[in-house]
Amino acid sequence: MMFNGQRYLTRGVQEQVSIPLQVTLWRMIENLKIEVDYLQIFEIEQISDDQIKITHKQEEPQYEKVTVKSGMIASTHLKIYVIDEYEYSTMLLAKEY
Numbered sequence: 001m002m003f004n005g006q007r008y009l010t011r012g013v014q015e016q017v018s019i020p021l022q023v024t025l026w027r028m029i030e031n032l033k034i035e036v037d038y039l040q041i042f043e044i045e046q047i048s049d050d051q052i053k054i055t056h057k058q059e060e061p062q063y064e065k066v067t068v069k070s071g072m073i074a075s076t077h078l079k080i081y082v083i084d085e086y087e088y089s090t091m092l093l094a095k096e097y
Contacts, residue, residue, distance in 0.1 A: 002036045003029050005088045012093040013080065021052075021072055022091065028056050028067070029082060035061055040082040044074045 003026075013022065021044070029040050037058035047053045052072045057064045079094035 002038060002084045002086070003040075003082070003089050005084075005086060008088055008090045010090065010092040010096050012096045013091050016075055016078065016093065017080065017091075018072070021074065024054070024069060024072075025056075025080065025082065025091065028054070032063070034063055036084075037061070037063075038084045040084075042078075042080040042082070044078040044080065046074050046077075 007026065009017075009022065017025075025042055028042075029036065037060045039058065041057040043055040043057075045053050047068065050073065051068055051070050052074045054067045054069060055064065056067065080091060081094055081097060082089060082091045
């Protein structure tokens with residue numbers, strides 16, 4: 001089963017993504033009700049003072065869902081990948097790939 005091993009974060013995620021947002025992204029993967037691809041893609045943008053828009057995507061099978069979360073701040077527009085390697089999963093900024 002995917003995304004059930006150890007979880008790791010890159011330095012970029014640790015520095016630029018709040019812990020509540022990290023937890024939200026992991027939960028979004030855990031709550032998928034479809035076949036889960038090894039690569040999960042999140043695009044995050046600030047849409048108001050305390051709201052962010054999270055676009056969650058995967059390629060196979062194709063999936064896309066947009067969620068708006070209140071009470072969260074993202075410093076900039078972020079693109080985050082979460083890659084599953086079976087024994088562990090890594091959350092990283094797209095620019096760190």
